[in-house]
Amino acid sequence: MMKSQSEYKLKSPPDDSISSVKFGPNTNQFLLVSSWDSYVRLYDVSSNSLRHKYAHDNAVLDCCFTDAVHSYSGGLDHTLKSFDFNTTTETIIGTHTNAIKCVEYCSELNCILTGSWDQHVKIWDPRSSGASGSYNQSEKIYSMNTCGEKLLVATAGRKVFVWDIRNMAYALQKRETSLKYQTRAIRAFPNKLGFVLSSIEGRVAVEYLDTNPDVQKKKYAFKCHRLKEDGLEKIFPVNAISFHPIHNTFSTGGSDGYVNIWDGFNKKRLCQFHQYHTSVTSLSFSHNGSVLAIGCSYFLEEDNPPHPLPEDAIYIRSVTDQESKPKYTSS
């Protein structure tokens, strides 16, 4: 398979679809990968080797690092687990009453946040056992991201909640998404001004947290991840968003197998990578944005899945400033 030389495939990939790839907090080296094969794996991408893996009782839907050696993960087994890669010990932290779809870490407040199909967000303090709080979101949670001390929750029914993690008594904002179709992913701008939201209908919205009407005016949505074949436009879900931590640009990955990098403030596409062999399900920029991990798995989007199913693969791609830096700043 032809690949550009700035990119390679990880060895020993998961045996089932990849649900999440996450780079460690301060390194380009370690990548955490959760998979539907019930394992969470830690890869050393520098040496292209699998360092550790640990198991859940069922498919794992999300994972995160809290520091270089601790991970948290949850999935269809309803259970939040943590793993210490130094001592290779795992700990069951607690449970939801349905699958855990999202696991996020808030470094500002040193807490783990889980979002579940049981419609609740729970907050966990790594230093104590049990959840320190459980908060109803009234819909199944599909995607979550922390934004400083705020938490963005995207749910079924096209809702977005903005919470202040320090005071979860009430939601700061309740929004309806600006997209007409089901939300796939939500991610906050590293500069905390706003967030990007993607839907199953090949579309991405850029929104701002400031409720000032002048600021709100700037929000917009655009189409992407669509392919035209024989006059039929195929519209693909946009499964993954990852922000470049420095440039405030973001990558999106779709079921069309493409990865695009966008400059959300200047409304430009900075680049498009080659088409991957199957759906892009997860993306993660490393801490300095020089590397992008691309998780590719077929995800049953079509009525008639291809046979045999495409293999699950994780690509590690080095990203240049040319590909990820705004061409110029908005005037």
Place this chain on the structure above:
Amino acid sequence: MGRKKKKQSKPWCWYCNREFDDEKILIQHQKAKHFKCHICHKKLYTGPGLSIHCMQVHKETIDKVPNSLPNRSNVDIEIYGMEGIPAADLKEHERQKQNSKGESSDEDEPASKRPKPEGLLGNAPPGIPVAMPQMNQMMPQMISHGMPPGMHHMMHTMGHMGGPPFMHHPGMPHMMPPHMMMQGQPGPPKPLFPSAVPSSSPGAAIVGADFKPISSGATISAPPTTNTPGGNVDLSKINTIAATGASSKILHPIEDVSLEEIRARHPKYSKGSWQKNDERGSSSSSAHASELSIAVSAAQQAAVANQQQVAAIQAKAQEAQHQHMAMMGRMAAAASAAHAFPVRVSAGHPLTVVAGAPVMAGPSMGMLRGPLIGGPLMRPPHLGMPPGMIQMPPGMMYGHPMFPAGPMIMQPRFR
């Protein structure tokens, strides 16, 4: 339905005040007359586009748009067809037309057609009124950058539909017939971009959705249901995904739940069968593990004492692995006791975990280390070429580094 166009004025060219029957012709005119490079005759898309082209390709500055009226020669205003025309000029043009034509053009609208848009106003997404004033400011950007193609189509629609009469009334947003944006137009735009039409509603509905009580969410789904008469799938069925039209297809199961939920229904992921089906070599290892855990529970203290040292000194030794495993089993068991959760850990997973690690993590990946020496994960770039492009297949959108204004983004809009 087919007569929407008559009410609005004809498209006209901001640069030379000429009128056209069709905005497409207007755009052709602009490209040929006003946006053509006088050096290489390349047709650009906007005035700024032409200016940047000349600057970068020919190293020449252009201070006037060719063939333009004296007061309309600004190269910095981005105009594409009817989009991007300053509101004041739109208004002025409209007024002049009204004066010259009299009111007759206004009155021949059949009364029976009028109530429909107004009747639907109540259902309009609250965002639309707010969205309108911003149009003028957003359009030029989008036109040149072209990133959201959907918006572009929307504007086409508006140009044909509400067009100038509405555009120049930012203070009267309700003039905008929302159903016209929502629903495919029977006029020219419809066959061209049926799938693009919904894009207007997301874009417009954004604003004003903030702080909206969740319970009011139902109202916002009302406008799409006006699609039904237009032949689209009824959105009011909450559990299905609205179809986008005949010429496009969303590659997603029709049911409106997440892909993960659909996948989770697969028998493979029902808890009981999962464990049995999936464990690779679990039978042997679990037997091994249970033996071990018995042994460990007998000599637990000793194991704990040894654990740290051994692990630190020879983490990859077989001895250490067993003790790791033992410790994990014990910890998890403790945790399970505390939380009363079923825990599978002691049934062999720790073993696979630990046993797997050293094998995988060994130095066997040496071949990949080579290219990594120079820098993190990156080969030294070839001459003058970003590393990512080395084997980029031709025809990829990627390759216009000379145009910061982003022709590569414009491309999808015009295909």
